[in-house]
Amino acid sequence: MATHSIGTIQTEGETKWLVLERQLSGSKEATWRAITDPALLDRFIGRWEGDPSSGEVSFFMTAEGSTEASTYRVLECSPTEKLIVESDFMGTVWHLQLTVQDNGGASSLRFAQRIDDGITLSDVGPGWEYYLDRLVAVESGESVDSIVWDDYYPSAAYQALQG
Template sequence: MTAKLSGRVEAEGGADWLVLERRLPGDQRRSWQALTESTLLDRFIGRWEGDPSSGEVSFFMTAEGSTEASSYRIIECTAPGKLVVESDFMGSVWHLALTLDESADGSLLRFAQRLGEGIELAEIGPGWEYYLDRLLAVESGGTVDSIRWDDYYPSPGYQALKG
């Protein structure tokens, strides 16, 4: 099985962004917890350590078995609707913006990563699709076991998508 491409490139604030959306079954507050509480985040991607009020946390990508932390700066955190963070990662700055909106049947997550030098859509797009589908699986009461990396990468759709 090959996962569907759901990302798109949007121009915003003078930059191009990779944007992906997922409709989560929980209300906005529940979805916010899934994205910001370390133990809940660890179910599908990784955990953070530190004091968020300091403006920075250490993030461990436990889904990949990583024992090394990446430092993430918290640019904006407005519960339960918006989280903006950035990190120096793999030789470039990763700027990530998550927004949650309440909807009649749960909440709508809009995940965006600013594109720039050293950030390749063909590399990051499939990864975010994979992790967001893992989030959707656990939030829907399932497990991440059915979400297989090989169904996401490589992605001909992301190789063709240009910013």
């Protein structure tokens, strides 16, 4: 099932982003629910707890078996369209943007991570590919069991992209 697509580096002003895109068969609203509803999110990556209107939530990477939470700050949320969050991860700020667009009854998801000092593409790129492919699988009614981490990491393509 793995698509093994490779993200691209896009520059906006002085900022570089790793951008990955996926097409999903569900509507824009269904895709939004899949990436924001804790129960649906838990099917492929993890769940969050807390009150997003407070400006932050606790996120648990349950797909990796983690019981430790990371705090994610909600910077922008435009329901069914855009979610921007950031978190401190091992001394580095992770700034993530998820944008959902209608695609004629289906939807497209654009996932972007800001590439700051301390972000290694060969580490984060394969991980996001893995989780986004798991999202596509669950939204297509398929099992995530066929999506195997070892098929993603290490990735020579991401090592080359890092330069």
